[in-house]
Amino acid sequence: MHHTEAGPGPKGSVLAVTFEIDGQAFIALDGGPQCPFTPASSRVVHCGAQEDVARHWAQLDDGGREVLGGVAPVRLRAP
Structure with missing residues (x-):
């Protein structure tokens, strides 16, 4: 495009x-220019049902390890 x-x-x-x-x-x-190149990336996971969403969140959270999100580390939590 x-x-x-x-x-x-x-x-x-x-x-x-x-x-x-x-x-x-x-x-x-x-x-x-307001968003210069960085090694950051985003992921999209397409889910068929709410149970899929919960399962993926649980796998991402997996003990609450810190991941880089934005400008500071954040903890992933299920919605």
């Missing part, structure tokens, strides 16, 4: 790209 005349980036510059690594789909977005 490319920026259009509507912006916010220069018309024709890259807005987003999709790619696949080992069968896993990824999307990379241009964050603009």
Whole structure:
């Protein structure tokens, strides 16, 4: 995907790209000057039922280990 005349980036510059690594789909977005490149990434997990959500949260939490979230470590907790 490319920026259009509507912006916010220069018309024709890259807005987003999709790619696949080992069968896993990824999307990379241009964050603009207010969001410079970092090694951070986000993940999306598609769930079919509430039980799936609870199971994934439990696996992510797994004892409350700290993970980097935003500018400070946060603890993952089920909603």
